[in-house]
Ligand code: SF4
């Protein structure tokens with residue numbers, strides 16, 4: 001049952017930018033730093049200094065004056081190289097920890113189909129994590 005539902009049946013981004021608002025969302029690992037720095041034509045040190053904030057010792061993308069990620073400008077301006085967390089949304093590991101997180105996330109993300117069957121959500125999240133090589 002529900003085996004025919006795929007990612008596009010569960011989520012369709014509305015480009016509202018709500019998930020790009022607020023502090024703490026997008027961690028950047030060393031590979032992200034290299035990729036984003038190259039994409040925007042900066043060296044990695046300059047990218048970290050200008051576009052990241054530290055959370056402990058881990059860099060995450062800084063916020064601009066509007067409270068959104070510095071790379072949001074009506075759409076994600078670094079879409080091809082956006083960090084893993086942004087690429088995986090909303091098929092993230094937290095759903096496997098507690099599937100109710102799907103509906104909680106839907107409260108702030110209008111692209112998420114809140115009433116999607118939990119079996120389908122869990123299956124698609126597992127498939128997407130496996131595809132991306134992330135630990136499930
Ligand atoms: S909050 Fe959801 S619908 Fe809006 S931009 Fe982010 S992923 Fe897309």
Ligand code: SF4
Pocket residue numbers: 019020021025026061069070071072073075076077078079082083086
């Ligand atoms: S990198 Fe792109 S998708 Fe991720 S928070 Fe910034 S603007 Fe949003």
